[in-house]
Amino acid sequence: MHAYQFDLLGRVLHDGVTTLGTGIDGLVRRTSTTYEVRGMREKVTHYDHATVGSVVNEVVFEYGDLGQLVKEYQEHEGAQDVNTLYVEYHFDESASGGKFTKGVRPSSVRYPNGRLVHLTYGSADSTADVLNRLAAIQDDSGGSPGDTLASYTYLGLGTIVIEDYPQPDVRLEYFFDSSYAGFDRFGRVVDQRWYDYGASADRDRYTYGYDRASNRLYRENTTASGKDEFYSYDGVNRLETFDRGDLNAGKTAISGTPVREEDWNLDMTGNWAGYLQKTSGTTDLDQDRSHNEVNEITDISETTGTAWATPVHDRAGNMTGVPKPASLSSSLTLKWDAWNRLVEAKDGQTVIGIYEYDALHRRIKRHIDSQAPDNPNGVDTYVHYFYNSAWQVLETRDTTTESAPPETLQPDWQYVWSPRYIDAPVLRDRNTDADGLCDDERLYYLNDANFNVTTLVDTSGDAVERYLYEPYGKVTMYDGSWANVRSASSCANVVLYTGRERDPETGLCHCRRRHYSSEFGRFLSRDPNEFMDGVGLYSYARSNPAVNGDPSGSISVTLVSNVPDQHTVPCGWWVRGVWDFRLSEPAPCRGWIVQQVHVRCTITDCMACAPFSSSAPTQEFSYLEAWPVPIGSTGVGVRDTGRVHTHNDSCGYWRQSGEIKFFCNRDLTPVVRWRRGVVYGSGRCTTTPGVLWSFPTDPGWVPFWWWVGSLRSEGHGRRYISAYWNCCPCRPQFVQHVIQPRGTETMQCSKHGY
Numbered sequence: 178m179h180a181y182q183f184d185l186l187g188r189v190l191h192d193g194v195t196t197l198g199t200g201i202d203g204l205v206r207r208t209s210t211t212y213e214v215r216g217m218r219e220k221v222t223h224y225d226h227a228t229v230g231s232v233v234n235e236v237v238f239e240y241g242d243l244g245q246l247v248k249e250y251q252e253h254e255g256a257q258d259v260n261t262l263y264v265e266y267h268f269d270e271s272a273s274g275g276k277f278t279k280g281v282r283p284s285s286v287r288y289p290n291g292r293l294v295h296l297t298y299g300s301a302d303s304t305a306d307v308l309n310r311l312a313a314i315q316d317d318s319g320g321s322p323g324d325t326l327a328s329y330t331y332l333g334l335g336t337i338v339i340e341d342y343p344q345p346d347v348r349l350e351y352f353f354d355s356s357y358a359g360f361d362r363f364g365r366v367v368d369q370r371w372y373d374y375g376a377s378a379d380r381d382r383y384t385y386g387y388d389r390a391s392n393r394l395y396r397e398n399t400t401a402s403g404k405d406e407f408y409s410y411d412g413v414n415r416l417e418t419f420d421r422g423d424l425n426a427g428k429t430a431i432s433g434t435p436v437r438e439e440d441w442n443l444d445m446t447g448n449w450a451g452y453l454q455k456t457s458g459t460t461d462l463d464q465d466r467s468h469n470e471v472n473e474i475t476d477i478s479e480t481t482g483t484a485w486a487t488p489v490h491d492r493a494g495n496m497t498g499v500p501k502p503a504s505l506s507s508s509l510t511l512k513w514d515a516w517n518r519l520v521e522a523k524d525g526q527t528v529i530g531i532y533e534y535d536a537l538h539r540r541i542k543r544h545i546d547s548q549a550p551d552n553p554n555g556v557d558t559y560v561h562y563f564y565n566s567a568w569q570v571l572e573t574r575d576t577t578t579e580s581a582p583p584e585t586l587q588p589d590w591q592y593v594w595s596p597r598y599i600d601a602p603v604l605r606d607r608n609t610d611a612d613g614l615c616d617d618e619r620l621y622y623l624n625d626a627n628f629n630v631t632t633l634v635d636t637s638g639d640a641v642e643r644y645l646y647e648p649y650g651k652v653t654m655y656d657g658s659w660a661n662v663r664s665a666s667s668c669a670n671v672v673l674y675t676g677r678e679r680d681p682e683t684g685l686c687h688c689r690r691r692h693y694s695s696e697f698g699r700f701l702s703r704d705p706n707e708f709m710d711g712v713g714l715y716s717y718a719r720s721n722p723a724v725n726g727d728p729s730g731s732i733s734v735t736l737v738s739n740v741p742d743q744h745t746v747p748c749g750w751w752v753r754g755v756w757d758f759r760l761s762e763p764a765p766c767r768g769w770i771v772q773q774v775h776v777r778c779t780i781t782d783c784m785a786c787a788p789f790s791s792s793a794p795t796q797e798f799s800y801l802e803a804w805p806v807p808i809g810s811t812g813v814g815v816r817d818t819g820r821v822h823t824h825n826d827s828c829g830y831w832r833q834s835g836e837i838k839f840f841c842n843r844d845l846t847p848v849v850r851w852r853r854g855v856v857y858g859s860g861r862c863t864t865t866p867g868v869l870w871s872f873p874t875d876p877g878w879v880p881f882w883w884w885v886g887s888l889r890s891e892g893h894g895r896r897y898i899s900a901y902w903n904c905c906p907c908r909p910q911f912v913q914h915v916i917q918p919r920g921t922e923t924m925q926c927s928k929h930g931y
Contacts, residue, residue, distance in 0.1 A: 179515070180227065188212065193227035194515040200491060202514040202521065205233055208536045215244060221536035222256070232256040234535050241268070243281055251289075251563055253533070253541050253583055260584045262289040264565055280309045285317075289563045289572050290588045290613055293317035294326075307777070308334065311596055314603065326593055327603045332357060334834055334897050336364075337597055342604075342621050345638035346375030349623075365391060366626040373638045380640060381623045381632045386428055390414055393723045395428050396625070401659045404645060407431050408723045415443050415720035419648050434458040439647060447713035447720040448472055449698060454482070471703070472714045493517055494703040494714065502684030502696050503550035509683060517702050519692050522683050527553040529682045538690055539564050544579065549682040561586065568689060569594045570678070572615075591615040592672075598628050600676025600728050620668060627726060628676045632657075633668055642668050648722045650674035650686060650695030675726045688728060693717060754898035758837060764806045769840050771803040778831040806839070832899040 178196040181189055193207040207224040217240055223233040237257045239248040245268055252261040265287035269279040285295045295315040299305035305312040311329060315322040330339035330352070338357060341348040350370045351359025359368045371381040382399040392414055398404040405424040411417045420435035434457055442451030446468075454462040462482030467475045473490045486508040489498035495513045500506075501524065509529075512521035518538065522530040531544035543560040546553050560575040561583040574586040588608050595601040602622045606615035620641065623632040633642045640657035652673055654663040665681065673679045674695060678687045686693040691700045699715040711719050718725035758770045 184212075186216075195227045197515065198492065200497065200512065202512055204520070204533075205514060205516075206230065208516075210536075213240065215240070217244065220257075223534075223536050234533070234541065236535050236537060237261075243270075245281065246566055249566065251535065251541065253535075253561055260582070262563060262584050263287075264289060264563060264571060266566070279306075282309045286565060286571070288588075288591060290591075290615075292591065292615070293320065294593060295322040297322050305331075308775075310335065314593060327595065329596070340595060340597065344619075344636050345373075345621055345634050347371055347373050347380055347621065347623070347634055347638050361387070363391070369624075369626045371623045371632070375638050380634060380638065381625075383625045383631075385626060391724065392721065395424055396723075397424055397428065403436055404659075405431065407435075408648070410721070411443065415441075415447065416648055416723055417441055417443070419723075437647070441720075443720055444468070445712075446472060447711065447716040448474075472716070488697075495519075496701040499694060499701060500696065501550065502694065505696060511701070513702070517705070519685075519701070522685075524549060524553040528556055529553050530680065531556060537568075539568060540687060543680070545680075545682045547682075550684060560589075565594075567594075567599060569599065587611050587613060588615050598676065600672075600726075601628050602630070602672055602676065605670075605672075620670070622672065624676065627723075630670070630673050630676060633670060642666060642670065644673060646674055647695070649698035649717065650693070650722070652679070652695070675728065677728065693727075698722075754833075754896070756835075756896050758804070760806065760810075760839065764810055764839075768806050769803045770806055771838050771840055773836045774802065775834050775836075776832070778829065828904060830900070833897075835896045837896065 178194065180191075180193045180195050182191040182193075184190055189210060191207060191209045194203075194205075197203050197206075204225065205223045206227045207230065209220075209222045209224065210218060211220045213219040218238060220235065220237045222235045224230040225233050232255050234254065235250075235252045235257050237250040237252070238246055239250075241247045246266055247268075248263050248265045250257045250261045250263040252258070266283060267285045267287070268281045269284045270277060270281055271279045279298075282298065283296050285293050287293055295317065296311055297313045297315055298309060299312040303312070304310070310331065313322075313328040314326045316324045316326055318324070325343050328339075328341045328343065329337050330341075332338045332352070338352040338359070339348055339350055348371070350372050351357060351366070351368070353359070353370065353372070359366060359370065361367045365385070365387055367385050367387075369381075369383045369385070370379060372378075373380040379400055384397040384399060386394045388394055388410075390410075392410050393408060395408065396406040398406075403421075403423055405422060407420045407424065407428075407430055408416060409418045417440065419437075419439045420431040421437040422431035422433065422435045424430075425432045435455070436457055438453075438455040438458075440451075440453040441449055444450045448468045449466050450468075452462065452464045452466070453460065460481045462479060464477060464479045464482065464485070466477050469475050471494060473494060474488045477485045477487050479485070483506055485505045486498065486500045488496045488500070489508075491497050491513065493513070495511070495517055497511050497513070498508045499511060501509045507525075510523040511519055512523075514520050514534075516534075516538070518532070518534050520532050520534075521528060527546070527549075528544075529546040529549040532540055533542040533544075535541050539562070541562050543562075544556045545558050545560065546556050547558045548554045558575055558577060559579050559581075560573055562570055563572045563574075563583075565571050570592055572588050572592075573590045574583050575589050576586050590608075591606045593603040593606075595603050601624060604619055604621045607618035608615040609617040619636050620633045621635075622630050623634060625631050629644070629646050631644055632640050635641050642657060642663070643655040643659055645653045645655065650673075654666055655661065656663065656667075671678050671681065674686060677693075679685070680687060684694075684696075685701070686695060688700070690705055691702050693700050699717055701715075703714040707714065713720070718727045758772075
């Protein structure tokens with residue numbers, strides 16, 4: 178039983194467990210939150226008692242003058258003290274003329290061991306610099322940017338078309354052969370090419386085809402034979418069949434008998450009522466499953482193949498018994514806490530895993546049996562995790578002594594992450610000589626269009642390990658030449674399916690708020706947002722893993738443009754973009770659709786037909802706006818308009834971009850103060866004879882600050898409008914404009930267990 182306490186603003190102060198259910202772990206009995214004077218979350222703490230007690234672990238936040246998160250202390254053992262390790266964020270606060278000229282953009286991140294990783298934005302006045310768009314991730318050199326770890330080339334405002342790893346001479350290319358060959362006309366990935374330009378060869382490459390509903394029909398592995406894939410779907414776009422082998426010439430099927438086949442019979446809520454596996458045409462498993470009204474598996478039977486252990490669920494729907502991935506006829510025994518987090522795994526009577534979490538639900542410590550799953554012998558290793566504000570692992574430290582404080586331990590692994598996706602790693606660095614630096618081994622990650630890690634390459638660009646996945650994530654590991662299968666990673670790599678961490682001791686995937694079984698194709702606990710991601714409480718990726726992912730549960734946000742598909746209008750017309758913002762499903766809580774708008778413009782009169790005048794400098798400013806979305810609403814009626822008047826006898830350039838996010842109340846309220854009518858940046862592009870930049874429609878409630886690092890938004894997307902015109906009488910007159918998106922754009926949004 179949970180008891181909650183709120184302050185006068187309705188913010189949760191305490192979430193205490195007054196009565197433990199049968200079999201529920203009681204290490205943590207209360208989560209408490211404090212707030213600083215500006216209303217931002219200051220401290221989140223776990224206690225071992227519902228009302229008093231001792232501190233179990235703690236996270237403490239420090240903020241800058243502008244409200245951005247600048248330091249996050251992560252204490253794993255008790256309350257924060259002078260020895261607590263922390264992650265620090267630095268921002269570019271360059272200012273001139275009373276405004277921040279660089280948008281207070283992130284400039285570097287400090288890891289717990291003191292390492293700096295820099296975020297750079299190109300040369301001064303470059304496109305990346307003007308747009309505050311990430312150009313490169315760089316290592317440190319005496320406090321300044323050093324060697325480039327990854328650099329980025331873009332299409333338009335924010336579509337990455339090249340991610341270049343200069344050290345191994347390997348890059349991801351969507352732009353090659355003088356065209357954007359990696360995308361089709363709808364922006365879907367059709368060619369995922371990792372090119373080793375040092376060796377002039379494809380290091381990893383996959384091509385894709387789609388049906389009219391954007392379901393992925395095939396995946397062709399161009400670097401290895403017998404590893405192409407073909408998919409088919411039912412009438413509601415759920416994966417129905419999967420075949421592996423070599424595609425035929427038309428790429429309409431696998432040639433001959435597939436070397437691997439899986440078929441699913443799905444019920445109306447996405448449960449696997451039937452499951453079939455074949456190898457080279459021979460049936461390995463023909464399985465039937467029964468489910469109850471809350472989607473729990475109640476029975477597994479088979480006409481062919483190994484009998485799987487039937488799962489057992491507790492009253493909260495958590496699996497307390499699950500088939501052991503390494504031996505599906507036997508079970509792992511699982512234990513959960515009062516927040517439905519997996520805290521213990523046993524193989525028979527042997528504990529093979531114990532897991533601890535902070536008050537943000539991040540897993541901060543693993544107690545593991547390094548001999549599991551083959552020879553379980555009890556816990557012998559302890560791993561500490563440290564995260565950035567995006568819930569990405571930055572650094573791990575391990576020991577064989579449970580009581581050793583993490584600040585006394587050497588860093589073991591460090592990760593650098595790509596801006597392409599929350600679970601797209603760039604590289605992993607390792608420390609082997611106990612000098613406090615992770616500089617002894619470096620491996621780079623290559624992935625496919627689903628962000629499955631497919632290849633590890635060393636600093637020379639040579640493949641050292643490869644991975645092959647079935648649609649729901651079961652992995653087969655190979656050496657770098659695809660010649661030999663490995664029973665375990667020779668590189669100790671755990672970042673695998675869709676970029677999530679696979680625990681070797683259990684074979685389960687840790688997907689932030691929930692654990693996932695690739696053999697089962699389902700989560701081990703109910704969706705914390707219940708039916709917000711469909712009617713299947715345990716289903717993964719809406720039963721379409723060939724297209725979708727689920728880093729921690731997902732909800733879609735859709736932008737629809739109401740502007741006709743046109744590129745030119747006559748002089749004197751308004752150029753206008755109108756966007757309706759709405760959620761594709763009812764909001765799981767009261768929240769806000771929030772938009773950061775950036776405007777850049779230069780408008781002048783003709784001045785003897787000169788295209789621009791030195792007396793008309795470029796103006797640039799930003800502001801924020803937001804619209805409330807009630808719980809259960811999709812936000813229908815939320816509309817934004819951006820427009821400019823292309824007046825005769827003028828010429829100019831005008832661009833307005835918007836970055837849109839959906840924030841859930843429970844995560845946003847503790848750290849954001851809302852004020853009516855506040856905007857950041859003011860001004861308008863004006864000139865004779867009266868060409869104006871126009872504000873959008875009433876922005877409603879406006880947040881106090883957008884860049885709060887501790888916030889985790891539910892979605893992310895962009896809209897864009899630009900116009901360039903010359904309406905001078907002695908020159909060819911024209912107006913050109915671009916509006917994006919037209920039609921529908923879907924943004925995948927991460928749920929965090931509200």
